Amino acid sequence: MTFSIPKDFLWGGAVAAHQLEGAWQAGGKGVSLADVMTAGANGIPRQITAEVEPDKFYPNHEAIDFYHHYKADLKLFAEMGFKCFRTSIAWTRIFPLGDEQEPNEAGLRFYDDLFAECHKYGIEPVITLSHFEIPNHLIRKYGGWRDRRLIDFFVHFATVVFKRYRKQVKYWMTFNEINNQTNYKEQFLLATDSGLVLDADDPQSEALMYQAAHYELVASALAVKVGRQINPDFKLGCMLNVSPLYPATCKPADAFQALKAMQRRYWFADVQTLGKYPRHMEAFFKANGLRADITLEDRIVLEEGTVDYLGFSYYNSLTVAAQSDNPEYHFVGPEAAVANSYLATSDWGWPIDPLGLRYSLNWLADHYHKPLMIVENGLGARDEIAADGQIHDDYRIAYLRAHIQAMKTAIEKDGVEVIGYTPWGCIDLVSAGTGQMSKRYGFIYVDRDDQGNGSLARMKKDSFYWYQKVIKSNGQDL
Numbered sequence: 001m002t003f004s005i006p007k008d009f010l011w012g013g014a015v016a017a018h019q020l021e022g023a024w025q026a027g028g029k030g031v032s033l034a035d036v037m038t039a040g041a042n043g044i045p046r047q048i049t050a051e052v053e054p055d056k057f058y059p060n061h062e063a064i065d066f067y068h069h070y071k072a073d074l075k076l077f078a079e080m081g082f083k084c085f086r087t088s089i090a091w092t093r094i095f096p097l098g099d100e101q102e103p104n105e106a107g108l109r110f111y112d113d114l115f116a117e118c119h120k121y122g123i124e125p126v127i128t129l130s131h132f133e134i135p136n137h138l139i140r141k142y143g144g145w146r147d148r149r150l151i152d153f154f155v156h157f158a159t160v161v162f163k164r165y166r167k168q169v170k171y172w173m174t175f176n177e178i179n180n181q182t183n184y185k186e187q188f189l190l191a192t193d194s195g196l197v198l199d200a201d202d203p204q205s206e207a208l209m210y211q212a213a214h215y216e217l218v219a220s221a222l223a224v225k226v227g228r229q230i231n232p233d234f235k236l237g238c239m240l241n242v243s244p245l246y247p248a249t250c251k252p253a254d255a256f257q258a259l260k261a262m263q264r265r266y267w268f269a270d271v272q273t274l275g276k277y278p279r280h281m282e283a284f285f286k287a288n289g290l291r292a293d294i295t296l297e298d299r300i301v302l303e304e305g306t307v308d309y310l311g312f313s314y315y316n317s318l319t320v321a322a323q324s325d326n327p328e329y330h331f332v333g334p335e336a337a338v339a340n341s342y343l344a345t346s347d348w349g350w351p352i353d354p355l356g357l358r359y360s361l362n363w364l365a366d367h368y369h370k371p372l373m374i375v376e377n378g379l380g381a382r383d384e385i386a387a388d389g390q391i392h393d394d395y396r397i398a399y400l401r402a403h404i405q406a407m408k409t410a411i412e413k414d415g416v417e418v419i420g421y422t423p424w425g426c427i428d429l430v431s432a433g434t435g436q437m438s439k440r441y442g443f444i445y446v447d448r449d450d451q452g453n454g455s456l457a458r459m460k461k462d463s464f465y466w467y468q469k470v471i472k473s474n475g476q477d478l
C-alpha cells in the first residue's frame, strides 16, 4: 500500500460538451436542453424555452466553438501535461431526437476524431454519458425521465458509444451530478438532471423527482452492466455533487439536521456503489408515498450494476441549522443553508473551504469503499487582462493550491484512495448555472463575453504555467 499520489495519477481538466463545443446544429446535431436555455446572470436564473426562439440569446449555441478548435485546445492541454481530459458526449450529436434506433454517423465521427487527438498526446479521455444535455425532444414528447421508456433510450445510446469507443475510452461516468435534483424546488436542477421542466412551486415536483431519479439509477446500472460486457477493462463510475453539510453549532439538533441533510443528498451513492436504497430512504418513501414505480427486476439490476469508482465534484461546503417548524429534519436544498462565518465566499457567493474537500474524501471513503476521482473543482472568477497583456489569476492558483494540498493530505495522512483530479473548466466556457462567460474557471482564457461577442482567441493565464508545474512534479510543487 502506498500513501502518496500514485505515479499513474490522472491529472487533467474537465468540461462538458454543451458548455464548450458550440456548433449546435453541425453534423446533424439535434436540439438539447442546453440549446433552449437562455443566458442568466448572478442571481438571475436561466429561462428554459420550449423550442429555440429566434429573438433570444442562447449562449451554448456557439459556446467557445471547441467543435472547430479542439485540435489547438488539446495541444494546449498537452502542453500543460494533462494525463486525462474529462468531457461528455453530447447525446444529441449521436441521437438528435433521443428515441431513434439508428445513430447519427457524423456525430460519432466527431468523437472518433476528438478521442484520436487525445491519444496522440497520451491523454486518456474520461467520458460522462449525460451531462445536463438531454435531447429536448425527450423532454417535450415524454416529459423527461418521468417516463420509464427513457431507460431504453439511454441504454441504447450508452451501448452505441461503448461499442464505438471501446478501444479509445476506458473511464466512463453515467450521469453528471445525479444528486443535484434532491433540491427539487430549483427548476434548473430538476431540468438538467432529469429533464423535468416544472414551475418552481409545482406540487408534483418532489414525487416526480424521486420517480425520475429511480429510472435514471436503473438506466445507470443497466449501462454499467452492458459496458462490462462490451469491454471488461472499462472503468465505469457514477458522479455526484458533493458539498459536505456542517452543523451551524454543536447544538444536537443542528448536528442531527446536518446528518439528515447528508443522508438526503448522498443516498444516490448508496444505490450506485452498494446496489440498494438505504433504509432511511425506504422509510422516507414509505412514510411519504413517494417513488411509486419500482419493480423487483429494478432492484436486481441495481444490485448487479454497481460502479467501479465514484467521481464527484467539489466546490464548497454548506452549513445547516435545525428549524423549529421542521420537526422531521427534512432537507431539500441549499436554500435551507445558513452562512458560515468562518469561510470567505467567491464573487458568486460560493463558500471557499479546502478542508471541506478533505472532509468529503474521508466521508466518501468511509461510506462507499470505492476509488474516488475528483472530477470537478475550481473557482469561478472574473479575469482582467492586465496592462502587460497577461492574466495574473493568483486567486485561482491560491484556490487550487489549497484544494490540491487538502487532497494530498487526505491521500497521505488519511489513506484515501484517489485516482484522479480534473479541475473544472480547464478552458473558459459557458457557466452551467448562469450561462455567463464572465464566470471563468480556466487555465486558458477565451475571448468571448456574456453577450457572445469576441474573437474566441485563446490565451494562457498565469495558472496555466502553475498547473503545468504541479502536474510535472506529480503534485509536489504547489
Ligand code: BG6
Pocket: 016, 019, 132, 176, 177, 241, 313, 376, 380, 424, 430, 431, 432, 433, 434, 439
Ligand atoms: C457543476 C457542473 O455543477 O458545476 C458543471 O457539473 C458546472 O456543468 C460547474 O459548470 C460549475 O457551475 P457553474 O454554474 O459555475 O457553471
